[in-house]
Amino acid sequence: MKRIFSGVQPTGNLHLGNYLGAIRNFVGLQDDYECIYCVVDLHAITVWQDPEALRAQTREVTAAYLAAGIDPKRSIIFNQSQVSAHAELAWIFNCVIRMGWLNRMTQFKEKAGKHRENASAGLFVYPSLMAADILAYKATHVPVGDDQKQHLELTRDTAQKFNNDYGVEFFPITEPLILGAATRVMSLRDGSKKMSKSDPSDMSRINMTDDSDAIAQKIRRATTDPELLPGPEALDAEGQVPEERRKERPEAWNLLGIYAALSDQNWAQVLAEFEGSQFSSFKKALTEVAVEKLGPIGAEMKRLQQDAAYVDGILKEGAERANAVALPILREVQEIVGFLRP
Ligand code: TYM
Numbered sequence: 001m002k003r004i005f006s007g008v009q010p011t012g013n014l015h016l017g018n019y020l021g022a023i024r025n026f027v028g029l030q031d032d033y034e035c036i037y038c039v040v041d042l043h044a045i046t047v048w049q050d051p052e053a054l055r056a057q058t059r060e061v062t063a064a065y066l067a068a069g070i071d072p073k074r075s076i077i078f079n080q081s082q083v084s085a086h087a088e089l090a091w092i093f094n095c096v097i098r099m100g101w102l103n104r105m106t107q108f109k110e111k112a113g114k115h116r117e118n119a120s121a122g123l124f125v126y127p128s129l130m131a132a133d134i135l136a137y138k139a140t141h142v143p144v145g146d147d148q149k150q151h152l153e154l155t156r157d158t159a160q161k162f163n164n165d166y167g168v169e170f171f172p173i174t175e176p177l178i179l180g181a182a183t184r185v186m187s188l189r190d191g192s193k194k195m196s197k198s199d200p201s202d203m204s205r206i207n208m209t210d211d212s213d214a215i216a217q218k219i220r221r222a223t224t225d226p227e228l229l230p231g232p233e234a235l236d237a238e239g240q241v242p243e244e245r246r247k248e249r250p251e252a253w254n255l256l257g258i259y260a261a262l263s264d265q266n267w268a269q270v271l272a273e274f275e276g277s278q279f280s281s282f283k284k285a286l287t288e289v290a291v292e293k294l295g296p297i298g299a300e301m302k303r304l305q306q307d308a309a310y311v312d313g314i315l316k317e318g319a320e321r322a323n324a325v326a327l328p329i330l331r332e333v334q335e336i337v338g339f340l341r342p
Helices: 016-029 051-068 085-094 099-103 106-112 126-135 146-166 212-220 243-248 250-262 267-274 279-305 308-337
Strands: 003-008 034-039 076-079 141-143 175-177
Touching: 003 016, 003 051, 003 126, 016 034, 016 051, 016 141, 016 250, 016 279, 034 051, 034 308, 051 076, 051 279, 051 308, 076 308, 085 126, 085 308, 099 126, 106 126, 106 146, 126 146, 141 146, 146 175, 212 279, 243 250, 250 267, 250 279, 279 308
Parallel strands: 003 034, 003 141, 034 076, 141 175
Antiparallel strands: none
């Protein structure tokens, strides 16, 4: 059986990267997989969250899932803290995962920065909870943006080590699904930095709830370079952008990738359309497609965010269904580990 699990942190400012790298792909996968989509509030508190804001942000991610087209009848939508199997399995994985593995995680290094001693212990063991999220459902596939690759590698290592240590064939070795032309959306201000919820400049990102004026202004002011846009000969034999080329013109490739993803085209089609164009005309076309695709989703998100009772009801029902899948798996793990349940 093929089962999808993925999650988004309710840390505010959901943006185009979250949409193109993850949420949009979640929608399409519903046709072929059993899908479980989580709002990972336990992960969010690894850095400080104001409690009232956390509640609003949890509803914001849920609203984004629904507005983007995740169907709560077909798929499971819930928030992580309502299903205790995540935290319980994470503890067991804390005892399987090695310190050395966690020490290698680049996301921890980035987030903790120079203040490592002051980072929460939760931030350090974050990948263990992420492995638990996925494996509590024995998920076979996990759609994510490019930045989560290393965490998924650790999830695979965890499954393997658990299976080896206990001499079982219990957990699946999960496959990442990194899909589309915009798996790593960069900041609109600086093409060498990832578009991020925590960037202090709101101009660096297009938020999922931005209105058409804000979208137009941010694209107009997005950093570019003085050259004309490249043609299809810039692509490699597989029709992809070679890494050296991307490094030469990070802002241009970022905007072209966003256009390709939003307009459902491949690189070759987009480059054929804009070869030799100036940024000004390309930016007009990009604004048009961004407003067309994001406008209705943002409006529906705002409408849903006004209806907390409806959103909370979806999460409650989702948590019951998630629990029904995860609990029997957790019980088997407890049995394998040797926990007595008289
Ligand atoms: P989070 O909340 O940072 O991001 C949610 C999803 O959005 C993707 N993403 C991006 N994709 C392209 N370009 C970007 N600039 C960009 N920024 C973010 C992320 O790759 C992610 O898919 N650790 C995860 C949450 C998580 C999870 C899980 C995911 C917790 N448990 C289990 C999958 C399975 C995170 O911090 O995502």
